[in-house]
Amino acid sequence: MKAVVTGAGGFIGIHITEYLVKKGWSVIGVDKKFPEYRNIDIFDEFVIHDLTVPRTDFYKDCDVVFHMACNMGGVGFTSSHAAEQMRDNMLITINVMDGAIANKVERMFYASSACVYNTDYQQDPDNVVRLTEDMSMPAKPDEGYGWEKLYSEMMLQAHEREGHRRARIGRFHNIYGEMNSYDDGKEKAPAAICRKISQYDGSEPIEVWGTGEAIRTYLHVDDLVDGIYNLTMSDINTPVNLGSEEEISVIDFYKLVADVAGKDVEFTFNLNAPTGPLGRSCDLTYTRKTLGWEPTQSLREGITRTYNWIDGQIKGRNY
Numbered sequence: 001m002k003a004v005v006t007g008a009g010g011f012i013g014i015h016i017t018e019y020l021v022k023k024g025w026s027v028i029g030v031d032k033k034f035p036e037y038r039n040i041d042i043f044d045e046f047v048i049h050d051l052t053v054p055r056t057d058f059y060k061d062c063d064v065v066f067h068m069a070c071n072m073g074g075v076g077f078t079s080s081h082a083a084e085q086m087r088d089n090m091l092i093t094i095n096v097m098d099g100a101i102a103n104k105v106e107r108m109f110y111a112s113s114a115c116v117y118n119t120d121y122q123q124d125p126d127n128v129v130r131l132t133e134d135m136s137m138p139a140k141p142d143e144g145y146g147w148e149k150l151y152s153e154m155m156l157q158a159h160e161r162e163g164h165r166r167a168r169i170g171r172f173h174n175i176y177g178e179m180n181s182y183d184d185g186k187e188k189a190p191a192a193i194c195r196k197i198s199q200y201d202g203s204e205p206i207e208v209w210g211t212g213e214a215i216r217t218y219l220h221v222d223d224l225v226d227g228i229y230n231l232t233m234s235d236i237n238t239p240v241n242l243g244s245e246e247e248i249s250v251i252d253f254y255k256l257v258a259d260v261a262g263k264d265v266e267f268t269f270n271l272n273a274p275t276g277p278l279g280r281s282c283d284l285t286y287t288r289k290t291l292g293w294e295p296t297q298s299l300r301e302g303i304t305r306t307y308n309w310i311d312g313q314i315k316g317r318n319y
Contacts, residue, residue, distance in 0.1 A: 001025045004062045004105075006051060006096055007069030008043065009033040011180040012111065012221060016066055017042055019225040028058055031069065037179040052091040059103040064232060066109045067096050072145065073186030075209070079274040082144025089145075093152045100165055107166035109232040110156050112239060114173045114280060115146035122277035125213045128247060130283035133171070133239055142276070153239055160237055168232045173243025173282040177221030177302065178309040190218055190253075190303065194310040197257045197265065205266040209273035212251030217244045217282045220302030223295040227287075236290050243282030244295045250275075256300065260307050 003020055007013040008029025014037070017027050021042055029035075029046040040046040047058050051069050059065065071088040072078065078085065093110070100108050114131060118140040121129045129135075141150050156167035176190035183195055196206050219242065227242040248256070251267070258265040284294055 001063045002028070002061060003064045003066055004028045004030060004059055005066045005068060006030050006092075007067075007111075008046065009035045010068060011177070012175060012224065013066075013068040014038045014042075014179055015177070015221045016068065016225045016228055019229060020066075023229075028062070030058060035179075036181070051095055052088055054095045054098065056099040056102045059099045059105055062100075062103060062105050064107050064109065065096060065100045065105050066228070066232065067093065068111045069096065070111065074188045074192060075274050075276045077186050078142070078145045085145050086148045089148045090152070093155070097156065097159065101159070105165055107168060107232065108156070109168045109170065109228060110152065111228075112153055112169050112171045113146065113149045114171055114241075114243065114282065115142040116150040116153065116171060116239075117141065117146075117280075119146075119277055122280045125215045125249070125279045128215045128279040128281045130245065130281045131241070132283045133241060133286050136239070157237070167237065168234065169239040170228055170231050170242040171239050172219070172224065173241065173280075174216055174218045175221055175224050176218055177224075177306055180221075180306075182310050182313070189216075189250075190306065191310060193254055193257050194303070194307045195314065197254070197261045197263060197307070198311040198314050200258075200261075200263055200265055202266075205268040206254070207273075208251060208254060208267050208269050210250065210271065210275035211269060212249060212254070212267070214250045214275055214277070215247050215279045215281060216250065216253070217247055217280070218253075218299055218302070219244045219295055220297045220306070222302075223297055226296075227291070227293050230291050230293050234291060240290065241282050241284055241287050243284070244299070245282055245284055246295075246299050247281050248299065257303060257307055260300070260304050261311070
């Protein structure tokens with residue numbers, strides 16, 4: 001089997017590539033940058049290309065496209081770059097879809113997000129609603145990024161109904177793990193928190209955005225790529241949650257990482273910083289029923305691996 005992985009220079013892209021190669025697939029990676037933490041010898045070919053620009057040649061004779069490419073970042077980035085993200089990500093997805101159709105690629109996986117869910121369900125950290133797949137309607141997703149993801153889902157499903165190619169859609173819920181960015185301005189909260197704890201020396205408290213009471217769930221990337229593969233090869237043509245049901249508040253997440261690090265940490269709270277929804281959780285009922293999939297790692301297990309990797313990167317860089 002031959003796959004094209006878009007966004008192959010990124011965090012999830014490199015992990016799904018490793019997963020596929022272990023299963024004997026050949027993989028062409030496409031991104032505008034090389035992987036930062038992995039040699040490209042894992043790929044049969046790595047193409048440097050900005051996917052906002054149309055190009056179709058690297059999809060030739062491809063069986064599956066795993067579409068991970070996306071202009072994205074943590075809540076600080078997404079809250080201030082909505083227009084840029086919407087423009088870039090729509091162009092990227094349309095170009096990837098057109099390339100797959102032009103080359104008669106059988107199926108395509110699309111990396112969507114929990115940001116598509118109606119934010120009215122996500123405002124009370126004391127009464128958290130586990131988000132089921134039908135809660136994207138009526139539409140009220142996260143501004144910018146969420147709207148783009150929801151539109152892309154609808155476009156891909158429409159193309160499948162019209163017989164162009166099979167579309168498989170996974171809605172990601174806060175993915176973390178090794179080989180992820182942690183200090184480039186686009187890092188997600190788990191990596192940023194690991195970095196802050198690693199660098200903490202007791203001289204001043206760590207700043208937490210918001211009150212720390214917001215609820216989240218987090219999924220380790222190893223569990224994610226297993227879910228991606230199983231969903232992609234299935235006959236499920238509706239969006240599916242890929243996340244964890246293990247809920248934790250933001251401040252307790254900080255304390256968990258501090259405990260893993262063996263540090264006694266003091267905190268201060270920035271109530272003016274962007275926080276995103278106050279209560280976002282994941283319901284895996286449909287995922288278990290259709291895929292028979294759920295995470296195998298606890299949050300402590302996964303974050304221990306992730307913290308140790310980020311801590312090692314920081315110490316090695318400083319050395």
